[in-house]
Amino acid sequence: MSAARTTTTPPPPTSSGGRLKKTGVYVLLSVGLLVMAAPFLWMGLSAFKTDRDLTASPPVWIPTEWTFEHFGELLDRLDVPLYFFNSLTVAVLVTLSNLVFCSMLGYALAKLRFGGRNRIFALVLGALMVPGNLMLLPLFVLMSKLQLIDSYAGLVLPFAAQAFGVFLMRQFMQSIPDELLEAARIDGAREWYIFWRIAMPLVKPALATLSILIFLGSWNNFVWPLIATNDPGKYTLPVALATFATDPNQSDGSNGMLMVGSLLIILPVLLVFLVLQRHFTQGLATTGMK
């Protein structure tokens, strides 16, 4: 403490001490990253291993012999294209409906002055805090009553308009200058035209962020699709894989097939994420900081 007091000038950032510190930071982060990545690497490599390599002790990281046999085996036993299609359809529908509905309400909350606005916003904030599991049971009863179990509608509707999407869109809509909208209003533009043709194009980055977050949430969603589908023909990819993995008659406990299945769920998402990662963190930071 007293030593620090005697130092009157700050250490320049490029001093040897700073460089040493920097190296230390790099080492720590690299170790951390390796731990984070290990399960992914293990999965990716195991998908290409022969059964002998999979059960080898001590385990082998790099396959001694690369094989695609588990891909074929899994595709024979599990209708992966069908489940892929189901997941994709549901995710696309959920994303589109959120893009429209969340933007509409987000725009209204940010840019339209109307009675009840504050109360609706309070409702949105409240909805953010309600745990999803609270609604599962009546939602299942409701969907049974509406005969929407085992249908895309049953999988899509409960997620068609999500509160966090409204929150995110409201944040971004607020950044649009009022003068711009006011000018359009004075020119006689209808509110829908202003929203669709002026506001929406201005928040394209936000729409990208929202699409990614919602699409991903839907793609990875597990609990509701598990409940809302009984017919294997309507399973989404995660439900199909989980069912497959826990049924020893089907999977024979074969690690290889399960690794392939996991890879097929994760890979598309991971690729999208790597390309568009800026939007993920941006969305999270935006909804998180306010």
Place this chain on the structure above:
Amino acid sequence: MSTTTESVADADADPVKSGPGADSPSGGRDHRKQRPVAVQHMAGWLFSTPFLVLFAVFMALPILATLLMSFTDFGLRNVTDPFSAEFIGLENYTKLFEDEKFLKALFNTAYFVVVGVPLTVGLGLVVAVLLNNGIDRARTFFRVGFYAPVVTSIVAIAVVWRFVLDPSDGLIAGLASEVGLTSPDFLGSEALAMPSLIVMAVWRNLGTVMVLFIAGLQAIPPDVREAARLDGASTWQEFRRITVPLLRPTMLYTTVITTIGYLNVFEEPFVMTQGGPSDSTLTVSLAMYREGFNFFHMGYASAMAYVLFVVIMAITVLQLRLLKDNTK
């Protein structure tokens, strides 16, 4: 009608724009504003309607229905005929607190939160600070790496982790055997199953917390740090006296959302251990799921859901109070 004008005033009280005509210099401008306000009022409601309808049917209604169901003996037959369920008052709730399984589930959930939340928030903060200090070039690379588990499917993650933890040919077993140790049966042991799930959850959620902390760190003005350094503060002092206090709002937020998430923990035990061995990883959400969808005791399960909900609300309010008071 009277409510309409009242609500318009309510909306106009919003600081975004001043009240109607309050500081308007001319009456003529007031006259022009008259129409847009009415139009905006209409438009506002029309723009809100789709969300509100979906919200009412698929969220508000189920939330309310859960509450009602929790006072009934709602069972399998009531799925097709909901209104024949019988009102039984508080019976479900009183039964809950004599149900050893439920009490165990409460304990397990508390365990998960008490150990998991500090680990997740703490490690997330450490990684964020490391990324923010001294790393410029590889920042994106590391951030993406640490965030990747967040975007991946729990099912795929569970499958992989089961093999990582497998006592005979898993990754950890292999590493252990190289140094002459034998790996414990992580998921098969009553003592180790829950800690294993916690490690997995920390691994999976670290990235979320990290990103929020990075955003918080970047909001700290650089001259504040500079001033501290000019005054001769060490790195540690700078962290303790500058970074931590200024990060309080972020810390509050990440703690609260992580706690809420962990109180709801369902997927990890469901796909990894199904609550076993001997209910050592049975959480409240999992117990609710079992009662509701395996045994179709939906009234009873609804009572569980509401107890959990009340616990979550109480803890969130408590955290907001405690942590917020510290900042001021």
